[in-house]
Amino acid sequence: MSDIKKIKEEFLNKLSDKLDLSEINEIKSNLFGKNGLISSQFKMIGSVPDNEKKKFASDLNNVKDELQDLINSKIDELQNIEINKKLEKEKIDVTLPERNFIRGKIHPVSQTIDEISSIFSEIGFSVEEGPDVENEYNNFTALNTPDNHPARDMHDTFYLDEKKETLLRTHTSPVQIRTMMKDKPPFKIIAPGRTYRSDSDQTHSPMFHQVEGLHIDKDINMGHLKGCLNYFIKEFFEVEKIKMRFRPSHFPFTEPSAEVDIGYEIKDGKIKIGEGDQWLEILGCGMVHPNVLKNVKVDPTKFQGYAFGIGIDRLAMLKYGINDLRAFFDCDYRWLNHFGFDPLDVPTNYRGLSR
Numbered sequence: 001m002s003d004i005k006k007i008k009e010e011f012l013n014k015l016s017d018k019l020d021l022s023e024i025n026e027i028k029s030n031l032f033g034k035n036g037l038i039s040s041q042f043k044m045i046g047s048v049p050d051n052e053k054k055k056f057a058s059d060l061n062n063v064k065d066e067l068q069d070l071i072n073s074k075i076d077e078l079q080n081i082e083i084n085k086k087l088e089k090e091k092i093d094v095t096l097p098e099r100n101f102i103r104g105k106i107h108p109v110s111q112t113i114d115e116i117s118s119i120f121s122e123i124g125f126s127v128e129e130g131p132d133v134e135n136e137y138n139n140f141t142a143l144n145t146p147d148n149h150p151a152r153d154m155h156d157t158f159y160l161d162e163k164k165e166t167l168l169r170t171h172t173s174p175v176q177i178r179t180m181m182k183d184k185p186p187f188k189i190i191a192p193g194r195t196y197r198s199d200s201d202q203t204h205s206p207m208f209h210q211v212e213g214l215h216i217d218k219d220i221n222m223g224h225l226k227g228c229l230n231y232f233i234k235e236f237f238e239v240e241k242i243k244m245r246f247r248p249s250h251f252p253f254t255e256p257s258a259e260v261d262i263g264y265e266i267k268d269g270k271i272k273i274g275e276g277d278q279w280l281e282i283l284g285c286g287m288v289h290p291n292v293l294k295n296v297k298v299d300p301t302k303f304q305g306y307a308f309g310i311g312i313d314r315l316a317m318l319k320y321g322i323n324d325l326r327a328f329f330d331c332d333y334r335w336l337n338h339f340g341f342d343p344l345d346v347p348t349n350y351r352g353l354s355r
């Protein structure tokens, strides 16, 4: 048997086995590689006697084609199997139900802060911010609250060091100090933010929110304060008329000082603001004490004005009918889903986005 025939038979036999891709590639290079069996046969053509050359060359070409075709088709076949296996794994089942789509909600406190800010900004107040971690001076001393003043105990302060120099601010009033120290009068600002006192029950949480207001200019009096608060409460609760009462009170940083109650009643289990004979305290206020102005280098003989501090969480509870303050900060997803605001469904008196 000629060498060519032998090669053909040997390799047809080998290729009839079940082979993987690397084994077939090995056979391919054994045959057609640089020193492969078929390649070597081609090199021998020159030494074949002339009368046999034609047949030798044609036989060799036939065997070469046959083996090459067989090998290529086997390689194709194996590659297809591999691709199909991959596709099988990556198959997408378009009949599966879609995943739950969860849209976040805006927390009622954030919503309320936005509403408050937009109402005050319409009457010329700008928004200031201050840090939650304050120094003792801005929180108490600069606000005319000397070391031994009982108001310091009243506030149940969270101190952050033994010397009691750093603390979690007990109210937003230190933002009055920060604002007046960095600028010159007039001032007309609000400062919403977190405040802290060691206190916890159904209507008190150790962390709560206030919005400070400060208006200092020439000739500002208590009438301006009343007018401003009256306007705010009506806008916030979306009512035409409100009942508001100023009760004399005491804060070291205002003189005179007052606490403000608004009138309400409960009708059919719902709270109605501006009617009825129940009163709810919502803020403290007064005319800024001359000592406070002196502390921030504002001349009290030329400038005066009012300040107020409103409890934001209380306002939110009233407006949105939420009766336990602690739920605000429990991070209960179901609660938030119920009381939270859809970011795309803007309430009627929310001007933040539309104006």
Ligand code: PHE
Pocket: 170, 171, 172, 173, 251, 254, 283, 284, 285, 286, 307, 308, 309, 310
């Ligand atoms: N800071 C006071 C409080 O937290 C409220 C207040 C602010 C009173 C501004 C008067 C003026 O109770």
